[in-house]
Each structure stands twice: as C-alpha cells, then as structure tokens.
Amino acid sequence: MSDAGRGALTHAELASSGTPHRAGDPCVMVIFGASGDLTKRKLLPALSALAHDGLLPDRFAVVGFARREKSDEAFRDEMKAAVQQFSRHRPPKPEVWDRLARGLHYVAASFEEPGGYDRLRDLLGELDRKNGAGRNRVYYLATPPNAYAPIVTRLGAAGLVSEAWDGQPDGGAAPDGRGWSRIIIEKPFGRDLATARALNADIHRVFRERQVYRIDHYLGKETVQNILTFRFGNSIFEPLWNRRYVDHVQLLVGEDLGVEGRGGFYDTAGAMRDMVQNHMLQLLSLVAMEPPATFEADAVRDEKVKVLRAIRPIPASRAGDLTIRAQYVSGVLRGKKIPAYADELGVGEETPTETYAALHLEIDNWRWAGVPFYLRTGKALPKRVTEVTIQYRRPPLLLFQQAEHAAHADRDVIEPNRLTLRIQPDEGISLRVGLKPPGPRISLVPARLGFVYRDTFGVEPAEAYERLLLDCMLGDSTLFIRRDEVETAWALVTPVLEAWAAASRNGLAYYPAGSWGPKEADRFIQGDGREWANP
C-alpha cells in the first residue's frame, strides 16, 4: 500500500473543457467481486468515463476486493485492459487514466474471512489519511447473490459502516467527520418474496434504507429516464395517457442470443426472474405512474410503488390464463443455427425453465382500469430490442371507413395510432399516424413521426452504470429501487412462479430460436382481439 497516498484526483486535472461538473464528496469505492465480469465490463469502464468527463470527486480511490491473489499493479493492468476494451471513451486519455489508476488498490481475501475486512479497514484508514477520502464509502456488491448478506454482516461487524449517516442529498459531509457509507446491491435481489424479504432484513441490520442503493441498470438508461421527461415535461401527451384514449400497452424486451454458455446460471433463474420481476416491472411503473409532486427520490418512488401495488394480483389458479411461458428449441438466428436451450451446457435434463414469458396485467386504478398491459420477453428472438408501445383506441371510423374499405379490400380497420418508446437500440420515440397518400382518392396509410436520439443529440446515450455510480456518489437514490418496490414486485410474480414450478413442464410451450415466440403467445393476445407489436 506504499502508494496509497498518490491516488488523489482533482477536478482541475480531470475536467474536460465545457463539461458541467456535478461531482460529489471525496470517497472510496470498495468493489466486492472486483476480479469478476461486471467490474471489467461495466464498473471500471463507467468510472473511467466519469473521470474523463470530470465527474469523479476531487479525491477518489477504488479498492477491489476478491478472492484471487493479485497485486495492486496487476489489478491496475487488468482494469486498464478492461477500460481499453469497454469504456465509452477509449482508449482513455493517458493523463486521465494514470490518475484514476493511481487510486486503484486491491485486497485479496475470501468474503468469509474476517481478516480480509481487517486489512480492508487498515487500507481505508490509510487512504483517508493520505488521500483525504473523508471516511466516505461506497460499497459495491458485484458478487454472487449468496454473498450479499454475509458481506453486509461482516462489514457491520468490522465497524466499516458509518452508523446511520447517509450523507446529504447534495453530497454534504457528516458534521462530525464520521463520513457516510452507502451500499450498492446488484441484481438478482432475492429469488422470490420470502428471500427478498430475508435479504432486506439482513441488510437493515447494518444499513438504513437511505444508505441502500439497489441497482436496476435499466433505470440508468437515458431513454428510460426520458419516459418521465416525455410524459411530465410536455403538456400534450399526459392528457391522452389514460383509459379514455389508450387501448392497451405492450412492453417488449427481446434478446437475439441464446444463453451462450451461461446455462448453469440461467437455469436457476428463467425469464420471469431475470427480466420481468425487475426491469420490466420498473419500466411499467414509469409508464403507468402518476406525476410525482417533486422529482425527489422518495416522491418518485412513492408513485412507482403505488402503481405496482395497483396491479391486480395473479393468483396461482389464474396463471394459466394470464401468462405464457415457453422455451426455445433449435433454430436459425441471424443466419446461424443455435442449439435448443435444453441442450445447452449446464442446463438440467428435462428443464422446465422458461426462456420466454408473456403476461397480461391489469392495473386497478382510476387512470388504467380496463387497459391491459402486455409484457413479453424472450431469449433467442429475432432482434435485440426493448420498447414500450402505447396503442391508442381506434378512431370512430366514421369519415374514412368507406375509403379505407376501398383501399384495402382485405382489411376492415384503420391502423390505430401507436406511440413507441424505443429504449434500445436505435433509441428514440415514434408515433404512428394515418395520413392520406398522394392521389385523387381519400385513403389512409400509416406514417411515422419520430425522434431519434442519436440524430437529435449527436451522441450515443451514456452507459447506464455511469449515471448510477455518479448518482450514488451524490447521494441521489431516485434511480435505485426502494425496499417496498422490490418486495411489491416479488409479491406480484411469486404466485406465478410457484404455479409454474408446481406444473413443471406441463403448460410449457416451445418456439424455434429466431422466431418471435410460441404460437400460444399469439393466440394469447389474439384472444383479446389484439396483436403483438413486433418491431
């Protein structure tokens, strides 16, 4: 640790010209699981991008904590390679990287070994003395989920958590020099309601809720935040955002890959746990929530949890009517043959795990009563896509009905307006409207009004982890999941998971890789007189 004191970063040194600054207090970020994939692919690249933009605190250091033996130097070399491969600003400017790298340290220990936490405490003390990190800590749990509770307990036992001090929202320091402690917890957060509650209870023995930052990286995406600005920063959409005008809403998260060697992990999870319980219910809450009174963390999260609570529960007895689950079999995806999920390495024989899920949800509140929300997600679909489609009611068909019949003898309807919020890729928003094509006849053809993020702003959106790490350092938990949100989401999906587990492979549908899902899912929505909005 001889060079612990050389890790200080200053704004002046890191500022890139014209970048607005909003960096927080000096602090040390301790990453548990620092030799893992997430640290390499997301966390260090995000920190490097923040450093590049002058958004890291003046005095900042990172301590990696994981089992594998390695020196500080080896850790820096590995992180440099990771940043060169994955950061938005790559390769990093040498002066930016060198300063960030001098603040990187590593503690090799197993999570179970109390001696590791003693060494961590010594190193943090040294960084405080030499770096002036102000005893402020961000602990990041980038570890297997079964390590979350043991690490939290040991952090508490080692006296590494500043008691109840969570810092000011504006990043102000604790008055008595104790510093603040915050903890970021990765997904998955539990695997059902009971395990999520138990994990919350373990965390709350050591941290107060205001110190806890449960991450859902979807909320860090610019286009997800844009849902709120689009809705509440414009006056023309909100009046149409309700049961009077909206016929139904669809949320789609498609992945154009199979499990690709991660079958062992995925087989214990499935689409409902991996996508629906977290990302999709978060998206739904932003689309369906009422306007918050302010844009403060608790005001926003109060509204999100209110709408989650208003979703009509799906009892196990109705899981068969209101949900579809399916698994992909071999097929051709982007020109390549891919094996069936059941033949993937690490996947159990006769596995009942769903790689596709579709749900019909109803929200029992004044705004949304009677408007179905269809959620659909799957692996090995034709396209990697996340989008929200708000389909409006059809026009009354008075004026153009005859013309439409004449123009499309095979169709008897006018295409309804559709607002599509594209979260990724090709981030943007489009509105389908009916317009008259050139010519003497009055008829309607669908056309699109659109906004494309890249064309309008001239840049690609920042990585979600950049925003989330920055917000945590600033003490802003708006884009993190509160305890009641995570438990409410689990309360909704747990009965369905239990029903599926009890039925095992009975009721599991199949779809070829590279298709939009099973026939059963088409019939599921067609039964309501609607169609999937495939991109």
Ligand SMILES: NC(=O)c1ccc[n+]([C@@H]2O[C@H](COP(=O)([O-])OP(=O)(O)OC[C@H]3O[C@@H](n4cnc5c(N)ncnc54)[C@H](OP(=O)(O)O)[C@@H]3O)[C@@H](O)[C@H]2O)c1
């Ligand atoms: N990877 C992603 O893109 C991604 C995305 C979203 C969420 N997540 C979540 O992030 C977390 C981490 O994922 P990951 O992909 O980075 O996992 P990973 O590659 O398996 O890394 C796990 C890390 O934990 C360390 N570790 C495990 N058991 C340990 C023990 N008993 N003592 C000390 N260190 C131990 C490993 O250290 P050694 O290797 O030195 O043993 C390694 O650094 C998971 O909860 C995952 O669900 C990951």
